[in-house]
Amino acid sequence: xxxxxxxxxxxxxxxxxxxxxxxxxxxxxxxxxxxxxxxxxxxxxxxxxxxxxxxxxxxxxxxxxxxxxxxxxxxxxxxxxxxxxxxxxxxxxxxxxxxxxxxxxxxxxxxxxxxxxxxxxxxxxxxxxxxxxxxxxxxxxxxxxxxxxxxxxxxxxxxxxxxxxxxxxxxxxxxxxxxxxxxxxxxxxxxxxxxxxxxxxxxxxxxxxxxxxxxxxxxxxxxxxxxxxxxxxxxxx
Numbered sequence: 001x002x003x004x005x006x007x008x009x010x011x012x013x014x015x016x017x018x019x020x021x022x023x024x025x026x027x028x029x030x031x032x033x034x035x036x037x038x039x040x041x042x043x044x045x046x047x048x049x050x051x052x053x054x055x056x057x058x059x060x061x062x063x064x065x066x067x068x069x070x071x072x073x074x075x076x077x078x079x080x081x082x083x084x085x086x087x088x089x090x091x092x093x094x095x096x097x098x099x100x101x102x103x104x105x106x107x108x109x110x111x112x113x114x115x116x117x118x119x120x121x122x123x124x125x126x127x128x129x130x131x132x133x134x135x136x137x138x139x140x141x142x143x144x145x146x147x148x149x150x151x152x153x154x155x156x157x158x159x160x161x162x163x164x165x166x167x168x169x170x171x172x173x174x175x176x177x178x179x180x181x182x183x184x185x186x187x188x189x190x191x192x193x194x195x196x197x198x199x200x201x202x203x204x205x206x207x208x209x210x211x212x213x214x215x216x217x218x219x220x221x222x223x224x225x226x227x228x229x230x231x232x233x234x235x236x237x
Contacts, residue, residue, distance in 0.1 A: 006120065007031040009050035011041035011067060012082065013060050021054065024109035025116075038062040045071050046131070046143065052116055057083035057094070065097055072098030073165065074131040074142035078119035080112070133168040135216050135228050138207050140168040147207075154206050159184060163199050164207075164227075167217065172229030174220045200225060 008030045010021045015036075022032045033048055035041035038059045045053060045067075053071065057064040068079055080101045081094050091102045100119045103112055131143035137150045142165060147154045156164065166183045167175055178190045185195055200219075204211040218226045 005031075006051040007033065007048075008052045008054060008116070009033045009035065009041065009044055009048075010054050011035045011038070011044075011059070011064070012054075012056040013037060013058075014056070017056070017082075020109070021112075024113060028113055036060075038064065038067050041067055042070055045075070045077070049075070050077060052120060053077055053079045054112075054116070055079060055081055057081055057085060057090075065094060068094060068097045068099050073145065074169075076169075078116075078122070080115060080119060082107070133171050133227070135171065138216055140164060142168060149207055156203075156206070160199060160203055160206075163196075164203060164217075167225060167227040171227045174224050174226045176224040180224060196225070 006029075008021075008025050010018055010025075010032060011034075012018050012021070013036045018034050018036070022034065025032050030052075033044055033050060035044045038061050041053075041055060041059075044050075053067075055064045055067050059067075064081060064083070068081065071077065071079060078100045079098065080103060081099045082103050082105060083090070084105045086104045094102055100122070101115050103115060131141065133140045133142065138154075139148045139151075141147070145161065145165075147156055147161065147164060162184045163180065166180055177193050177196055180196055181190045181192060184199075185192065189195060200217060201211070204214050204217055207216055208214050216228050218228055220226055
């Protein structure tokens, strides 16, 4: 990705901070989009996908953490959080929600630009993840957090949805038992593979035509699970 093609979405309610960030990013040949609230920021992230998001933690209509969590539910775009809160617990919380970096105010533009370039280098090209994933008759709308089978809403528990969400974010690729357990149940449960067996069985009863011969949620013996993709996926009736 050429640097002069990168777009950054700045979400901050302080006009002075937005002007400061715009000047710094534009000097480095970034294209800048602005939003002054969580709602407008989420709308911009959906309608005009950026290569990088910089979001302030304190927004007038909600916590910036909500923006991080919502965007991360369907996109891998790098996210840098800005905040006056410097405590370690807060940093850990944001990073666990999916932020890529955390910069404490006040900060220097040179530092932020360096962190922005590093975040962009660590991520694959934007657009690889889509807000909606379709596998045969199954559609997982990651943005709306909705799952339908043959256009009929599938009722899922929070844990069932989270498990399917993680698999959808890696559709076509094997996701290990440990990664799924960490993402759905937390790091303390990475050895509790029986949790996965139980919830995979529940999911298959809801999304497979024949749960004993799955064609959507596939098992990779001894490794993990995979959401089917392409030619593997069943064709809708």
